[in-house]
Amino acid sequence: MRNTVATLAAKKAAGEKLAQLTCYDYTTARLVDQAGIDFILVGDSLGMTMQGYNDTLPVTLDEMIVYGRSVVRGTQNAMVIVDMPFMSYQISPAQALESAGRIMKETGAQGVKLEGGRDMAPAIKAITGAGIPVVGHIGMTPQSVNTMGGFKVQGKGEQNAKRVLEDALAVQEAGAFAVTLECVPPKLAALITKKLDIITIGIGASNACDAQVLVYQDMLGMSDRTPKFVKVFGNVGEQMVNAFKAYSEEVKAGTFPEVERTYAKSDCSDEYLAQLDKMF
Ligand code: KIV
Numbered sequence: 001m002r003n004t005v006a007t008l009a010a011k012k013a014a015g016e017k018l019a020q021l022t023c024y025d026y027t028t029a030r031l032v033d034q035a036g037i038d039f040i041l042v043g044d045s046l047g048m049t050m051q052g053y054n055d056t057l058p059v060t061l062d063e064m065i066v067y068g069r070s071v072v073r074g075t076q077n078a079m080v081i082v083d084m085p086f087m088s089y090q091i092s093p094a095q096a097l098e099s100a101g102r103i104m105k106e107t108g109a110q111g112v113k114l115e116g117g118r119d120m121a122p123a124i125k126a127i128t129g130a131g132i133p134v135v136g137h138i139g140m141t142p143q144s145v146n147t148m149g150g151f152k153v154q155g156k157g158e159q160n161a162k163r164v165l166e167d168a169l170a171v172q173e174a175g176a177f178a179v180t181l182e183c184v185p186p187k188l189a190a191l192i193t194k195k196l197d198i199i200t201i202g203i204g205a206s207n208a209c210d211a212q213v214l215v216y217q218d219m220l221g222m223s224d225r226t227p228k229f230v231k232v233f234g235n236v237g238e239q240m241v242n243a244f245k246a247y248s249e250e251v252k253a254g255t256f257p258e259v260e261r262t263y264a265k266s267d268c269s270d271e272y273l274a275q276l277d278k279m280f
Contacts (some may be wrong), residue, residue, distance in 0.1 A: 003038055003079040004110065005133050011038070012199050020201055021219070024050050024067045026172075028216065029074025039079040041113060041195035041213060042068045044086070045142070049217045056129045056142050059085040061099055068107035081135050082107055085116040086143045093126035100134075102128040113180065115141035117167020121174040128175030136171030139164055139205065140183035143167045151227070153204070161188050166194045168200075178215065181205040183229070204229035 011018055019036075022043040023029045032040060046067055061084075068082040082103045089096035100112045111133035114120060124134050133203075134249040139154040148154070155164040162185060171179045178199035181189050186206035193200045193208050202209030204227065217223045218230040222237035250256035267273070 002075070002077055002110070005079075007036060008064050008079065008199060009177070012210050017207075018199065018201075020213040022046075022049075022215045023071050023074075026070045026074040029071040029078075032216065033075040033078050037078050038211070039081060040071060040075065042071050042080065042082045042107075042109070043113075043215065044083040045215050047085075049215060049223070055145050057086045057145075061085055061088045061102065064088075065103060065106045068103060068109050072108040079111065080107075080109040081111045081113050081133075082109045085111050089114050089120070090116075093122045096123035096190055097126040097130055100132050101130065104132055111135060111177075113137055114266065115143050117164075118170040121170045124171060124174035124176050134174075134176045135201070136168075136174075136176040136179040137182065137186075138167040138171060138179060139181045142182075151183070155184045155186065155188045161185075163193055164188060165195065168196055172196050172198050178211070181209060 010017060018038045020039045020041055021032050021037050022045055023032050023040060024046045029040065042064065044056040044064065046060045046063075047053040047056040050067070051059070053059075064082055064085050068080070071082050080143075084096070084099055084103070086209075088099040096114070103109060103112050112127065113135040114123065114127075115137040117136070117138045120136070124136060126255055127134050136226045140148065140151060142151065145151060155161045165188070168179055168181070176198060178201055180201045180203060181192060183204040184192070186208055189200065189205040189216070190208035193210060199211055200209040201211040201213050203213045214230060215223070216236075218226055219233045220236035221232040221234065222240070226232070247256065
């Protein structure tokens with residue numbers, strides 16, 4: 001049975017911590033789902049992890065839909081949330097609703113995520129008003145990298161801390177069922193988690209949050225840059241390089257493929273092949 005807003009809320013109410021990972025393709029989605037991850041984020045971080053851009057700004061709604069529907073096809077149990085990319089919701093609540101509607105209809109996902117606090121409350125209200133579950137995203141919001149002057153911790157200092165808490169309350173008030181807190185100091189994350197009824201999802205925001213999220217390539221040691229908050233849970237990147245090298249060496253040595261990996265039983269007789277050899 002796939003997780004829903006209700007099952008996730010019940011887990012939070014029972015004091016259970018929730019695990020979320022990003023995911024962008026069918027094959028990885030199957031593995032993440034098999035591992036029992038509660039919910040998946042098809043993050044616009046795919047602009048960096050899958051497309052090689054320096055930030056998430058170039059990612060389009062059409063691209064999010066292609067990745068999103070691949071992940072949905074690979075899952076049976078995890079709730080799938082698809083990120084709304086830069087400029088697919090900031091223009092007006094009507095634009096936000098139209099983009100969220102496309103994501104839901106064309107991917108089969110169970111919810112959307114968008115960045116921003118008080119300023120985005122009308123957009124969140126419009127989307128949730130149409131029955132679409134929304135995850136907010138506050139603190140360090142990568143789509144605003146140009147105004148933040150880089151990927152930096154947010155909520156530092158009294159005024160900023162108050163602003164992040166106000167953003168969290170506004171996102172809840174607008175109807176979101178969860179909010180991602182990115183790069184927020186631990187005591188502020190704990191206070192926000194205490195003040196909110198909805199699920200807080202931390203990334204660089206301490207274990208005070210109800211849930212955690214990581215970019216899967218980061219936690220598998222596959223990334224070319226690893227932020228401070230990332231823990232590498234498996235050296236899959238290294239294992240992949242070793243496997244690619246071993247394959248290349250065997251191909252060059254002529255030891256792969258072995259006879260048992262060929263269709264030798266389907267060959268014609270040596271006599272007939274000798275005839276063919278003479279014919280052409
Ligand atoms: O796009 C993404 O992957 C995200 C997470 C880092 C929270 O927004």
